[in-house]
Amino acid sequence: MYKGLLIGSGIIALALGFMLYIIFWSRKTINFIYKKNLKTAREINKSLHERQ
Amino acid sequence: MKDNSKSISAELSRELSLFHITMMGLGMMIGAGVFLGIGNVIHVAGPGGVLLTFTLNGVIALFTALSYAELSSAVPRAGGAYNYARLAFGRGPSFTAGWMEWFASSVAGSLYAVTFGIYVVRYFEALGLIGWIPLSTYTTEKTVAFVIALFFLYINYRGASETGKVGAFFTLGQTLFLIFIGLVGIIVAVKDPSRIQNLTPYLPYGWTKLLVAMGFTYVAFEGYEVIAQAGDETIDPKRNLPKAMLYSVGIVTFTYVAVAFASLVAVKAGTPGVEGLPWEWIGHFKERGFGEAVSRLMPYGNFFLTLAVIFASVSALNATIYSATRASYALGRDRMLPKFFAKISSKRKTPSVALMFTGIIVIGVAILLPTMDVASSASIMFLLLFFLVNISVIRVRLNMGDELNYGFIMPFFPWLPIIAIACQGFLAVWLVHMSKIAWIVAPTWIISGIAIYIFYSKSRAISTADEIQVLEEEHAPPSDQYRIVVGVANPENAIPMIRTTYYLSEAKDARVKLLHLVPVPEQVPLSDAEKFMLEGKEGVTEVMLSLMLKFPITTTIRYCRNIARGILSAVREEKTDMLIMGWHGRPKPRSHAFGLGSTVDVILERSPSNVVILKNCSNQPIKKILVPWGGGPNGALALEVASIIAERDDTEIVAFTVNDPRSHINIPPVSDLDSNQAQVSFDRIRFKVAQSRDVVSAILEEAEEHDLVVLGSTRDPIIRQITRDSVANAVATRCQKPMIIVKASGGLRSWIKRWL
Numbered sequence: 001m002y003k004g005l006l007i008g009s010g011i012i013a014l015a016l017g018f019m020l021y022i023i024f025w026s027r028k029t030i031n032f033i034y035k036k037n038l039k040t041a042r043e044i045n046k047s048l049h050e051r052q
Numbered sequence: 053m054k055d056n057s058k059s060i061s062a063e064l065s066r067e068l069s070l071f072h073i074t075m076m077g078l079g080m081m082i083g084a085g086v087f088l089g090i091g092n093v094i095h096v097a098g099p100g101g102v103l104l105t106f107t108l109n110g111v112i113a114l115f116t117a118l119s120y121a122e123l124s125s126a127v128p129r130a131g132g133a134y135n136y137a138r139l140a141f142g143r144g145p146s147f148t149a150g151w152m153e154w155f156a157s158s159v160a161g162s163l164y165a166v167t168f169g170i171y172v173v174r175y176f177e178a179l180g181l182i183g184w185i186p187l188s189t190y191t192t193e194k195t196v197a198f199v200i201a202l203f204f205l206y207i208n209y210r211g212a213s214e215t216g217k218v219g220a221f222f223t224l225g226q227t228l229f230l231i232f233i234g235l236v237g238i239i240v241a242v243k244d245p246s247r248i249q250n251l252t253p254y255l256p257y258g259w260t261k262l263l264v265a266m267g268f269t270y271v272a273f274e275g276y277e278v279i280a281q282a283g284d285e286t287i288d289p290k291r292n293l294p295k296a297m298l299y300s301v302g303i304v305t306f307t308y309v310a311v312a313f314a315s316l317v318a319v320k321a322g323t324p325g326v327e328g329l330p331w332e333w334i335g336h337f338k339e340r341g342f343g344e345a346v347s348r349l350m351p352y353g354n355f356f357l358t359l360a361v362i363f364a365s366v367s368a369l370n371a372t373i374y375s376a377t378r379a380s381y382a383l384g385r386d387r388m389l390p391k392f393f394a395k396i397s398s399k400r401k402t403p404s405v406a407l408m409f410t411g412i413i414v415i416g417v418a419i420l421l422p423t424m425d426v427a428s429s430a431s432i433m434f435l436l437l438f439f440l441v442n443i444s445v446i447r448v449r450l451n452m453g454d455e456l457n458y459g460f461i462m463p464f465f466p467w468l469p470i471i472a473i474a475c476q477g478f479l480a481v482w483l484v485h486m487s488k489i490a491w492i493v494a495p496t497w498i499i500s501g502i503a504i505y506i507f508y509s510k511s512r513a514i515s516t517a518d519e520i521q522v523l524e525e526e527h528a529p530p531s532d533q534y535r536i537v538v539g540v541a542n543p544e545n546a547i548p549m550i551r552t553t554y555y556l557s558e559a560k561d562a563r564v565k566l567l568h569l570v571p572v573p574e575q576v577p578l579s580d581a582e583k584f585m586l587e588g589k590e591g592v593t594e595v596m597l598s599l600m601l602k603f604p605i606t607t608t609i610r611y612c613r614n615i616a617r618g619i620l621s622a623v624r625e626e627k628t629d630m631l632i633m634g635w636h637g638r639p640k641p642r643s644h645a646f647g648l649g650s651t652v653d654v655i656l657e658r659s660p661s662n663v664v665i666l667k668n669c670s671n672q673p674i675k676k677i678l679v680p681w682g683g684g685p686n687g688a689l690a691l692e693v694a695s696i697i698a699e700r701d702d703t704e705i706v707a708f709t710v711n712d713p714r715s716h717i718n719i720p721p722v723s724d725l726d727s728n729q730a731q732v733s734f735d736r737i738r739f740k741v742a743q744s745r746d747v748v749s750a751i752l753e754e755a756e757e758h759d760l761v762v763l764g765s766t767r768d769p770i771i772r773q774i775t776r777d778s779v780a781n782a783v784a785t786r787c788q789k790p791m792i793i794v795k796a797s798g799g800l801r802s803w804i805k806r807w808l
Binding site: 002004005007008011012015016018019020022023025026027029030031033034038039040041042044045048 | 110294295302461
C-alpha cells in the first residue's frame with residue numbers, strides 16, 4: 001500500500017533536488033559570466049570548463 | 053533610439069529590478085492554475101498524481117525557463133518568443149509565435165476571469181447571500197467572469213495599471229499566503245501522522261491519467277514569457293532576466309507542491325460531511341476542491357482563500373490582458389496583421405483596436421467554453437509556444453553562438469531543450485484525452501494563423517525598428533567629472549531652477565544633463581514610444597533654450613512607465629553625483645502613504661546620488677538663508693548647498709537649532725563638521741539656538757524672516773514616515789517660503805540583494 005507513496009516521494013525529492021541544483025548552478029554561472037565579462041557561447045563554455 | 057533631427061536624444065527607461073520581474077513572473081503563474089488545478093488534478097489523477105503533476109511540470113518548465121533564460125540574456129529586448137523565433141527561423145515562424153502568444157495570453161486571461169467568478173460565487177454562496185439570484189451557479193460564475201473581464205479591459209483602455217511596485221507586493225502577499233498554507237499542512241501532518249494515509253492509493257488511475265493532469269495544468273507555469281517581455285525595461289537585463297525566470301519557476305514549483313500536500317492532509321477521514329476517502333471527497337468538488345480543503349485546514353480559511361484568489365486572479369487577468377494586447381499590437385505594427393491593430397487611441401494613448409480584439413477572445417472563451425476546456429486550450433497553446441522556443445534556443449546557439457553576447461548559457465546543452473521539446477509535444481498531444489474541444493480550438497487558431505501569414509502577412513510585413521537588434525544597456529563611461537542630472541517636468545517648473553542649477557554646476561565644475569520624463573502606458577512597448585516624442589520635445593525645448601545661454605548642457609527625453617522609477621534608473625545609469633528637480637509642494641491629499649508625494653518620497657528614499665529638490669524657488673536675489681540644523685549627512689549637504697548659493701549672492705546663512713526640552717537627542721554643533729565632509733563657508737554662518745516643544749512651528753516662525761530655507765531631508769524610511777510625520781516632512785509641506793530640500797547619497801544594499 002505504501003510502495004507507491006515511497007516511490008512517488010522519492011521521485012519528488014529527486015526532482016526538487018535537481019531543480020535546486022540547476023537554479024543554484026545557473027545563478028553562480030550568471031555571476032561568473034558577468035564578473036569575467038565573457039561574451040560568446042564558445043568563450044563562456046571554455047571558461048566554465050576551466051573553472052571546473 | 054536616437055532623434056537625429058535635433059540635439060535632444062531619446063532613451064528608454066529601465067526601471068524594473070530583479071525583484072519586480074520575478075514578482076511579475078510569479079503573478080502570471082499564481083493566477084489560476086493552483087486554485088482551479090488542485091481539485092481537478094486530484095479528481096483526475098489521485099493524491100499522488102497532484103504532487104507528481106506539479107513537481108514534474110516544474111522540472112519541464114525549468115528546462116524551458118533555461119531556454120528562455122539563455123535567449124533573453126543574448127537578446128534582452130521586449131518580444132519574447134516572437135523575437136526568438138525570428139532570430140532562429142525568420143518571419144513565418146515568428147508570426148506563428150506571435151499569433152500563438154496572443155491567443156495563449158488571451159485564453160489565460162479567460163481562465164483567470166473564470167477563476168475569479170468561481171471563487172467569488174463560492175464565497176457568497178457559503179455566506180448564503182446569492183440564493184435570490186434566479187440563475188444557476190454555472191451561469192452566475194460566467195456572468196461574474198464576464199463582468200470582471202470587461203472591467204479590466206476598460207482599465208487597460210484607460211491606460212491605468214497597477215504600478216510595478218504595488219503589483220509586486222500583491223504578488224508577494226499571495227505567494228506568502230500560499231507558502232503559509234503549505235507550512236500549516238506540514239504542521240498538521242506532523243501533529244497527526246495518520247493523515248499521511250490520505251495520500252494512498254498513490255496513483256489510483258495509473259500513469260496515463262498523470263500525463264493528462266500534467267497537460268492541463270501546464271498553464272500554471274507560463275510566467276517566463278512575461279518576464280522576457282519586460283526585456284526593454286529591466287535594469288541590467290543580461291543578469292536579471294535569466295535569474296528572474298529561474299527563481300520564479302523554482303518558487304512556484306515548491307509552493308505548488310507544498311500547497312497540494314496541504315490540501316491532501318487538510319481533510320481528516322471520517323469527519324462529518326466527508327464521504328469516502330478524503331482525496332475522493334476533495335476531487336469530487338473539481339475546481340472548488342482546493343477551496344473546500346483549505347476551509348477545513350485553518351480558521352477563516354474560506355475568507356483568506358477568497359481574498360487570495362481575488363488578488364491573484366485580478367492581477368494575473370490585468371497582466372495577461374496587456375500582455376496579449378502587446379502581442380497583437382506588435383503584429384499590427386509589423387504589418388503582419390492589418391495596420392489598424394497598431395492604432396493608438398488619441399485620447400488614452402493605448403492600443404485600442406488590439407485591446408478590443410483581445411477582449412473579444414478573452415470574453416468569448418470565458419463565456420462559451422467549460423472551465424477545463426479553457427484551461428486545456430491555454431495549456432496547449434503555451435506548450436506549443438514553448439516547444440518553438442526550445443527549438444529556437446538550439447538553432448540560435450548552433451548558428452549564432454559566436455556572434456551573440458550571452459549573459460547565461462544553460463548546462464547539458466542541447467539535451468535539456470530536447471527533453472523539454474519531447475515532453476511538451478507529448479503532453480500537448482495527450483491533452484486530447486482531457487479536452488477534445490481544446491484540440492479543435494488550438495489547431496484551428498494555428499492553421500488560421502498560417503493561412504493569414506501566407507495569404508496576407510508574407511507580402512505586407514515590413515522591417516521595423518524592432519527587427520532583431522542586439523542592444524547593450526547603455527551605461528555612461530567612467531569619468532572623474534561631477535555629473536548633475538536635472539529632472540524637468542515642464543517649462544514652468546524648470547525655469548526657476550536655472551539659477552540654482554547654474555550655481556551648483558559651477559561650484560562642482562559639473563557636466564549637466566537635462567532629463568525630461570515622458571510616461572508611456574504599459575500596453576505600448578517602450579520600444580514604440582516614438583509616438584510620444586512630440587509631447588516630450590514640447591516640454592523640454594523651451595527649457596533647453598533658456599539653460600543653454602548659461603552653460604552647455606545635454607538633453608534627453610526618457611520614456612518610462614513611472615516618473616520616480618524613470619528618474620532613478622537614469623540616475624543609476626548615468627552614475628549621477630547630484631539630482632536636481634522641482635517640486636510643486638502639494639502632496640496629493642489621497643496619497644496618505646506618502647509624506648511629500650509618491651514621486652519625491654521614492655526618489656529621496658532610493659536615489660543613490662545626492663538629491664536637491666526645489667520648492668517655490670524663483671530667480672530673485674537672496675539675502676538670508678535659513679538652514680535648520682539637526683546634524684547628520686543631510687544637514688551637512690544642506691549647509692554645503694546653502695554655502696554655494698551664499699558665496700554667489702553674498703548672503704548670510706543662519707544655522708538654526710531647536711532644542712526640545714522633552715527630547716534627549718543630542719544635536720552635534722555645526723563646528724563638528726569635517727571640512728572634507730562638506731565644503732561649508734563657516735565664516736558666513738551665524739548660529740542660533742531656540743528652545744521649544746514644537747520644533748516644526750519654531751522653524752516655520754524663523755523661516756518667515758528668511759528668503760530661502762535649505763532643509764536636510766529625514767533619514768527615516770517611508771514605512772516609518774507613514775506611522776509618524778517627521779519634522780523635515782512637516783516643515784517641507786507647511787513652509788510657504790522658497791525652499792530647497794536635500795538628501796545626501798549613501799545607503800547600504802540589503803544582504804538579500806547582495807546574495808541574489
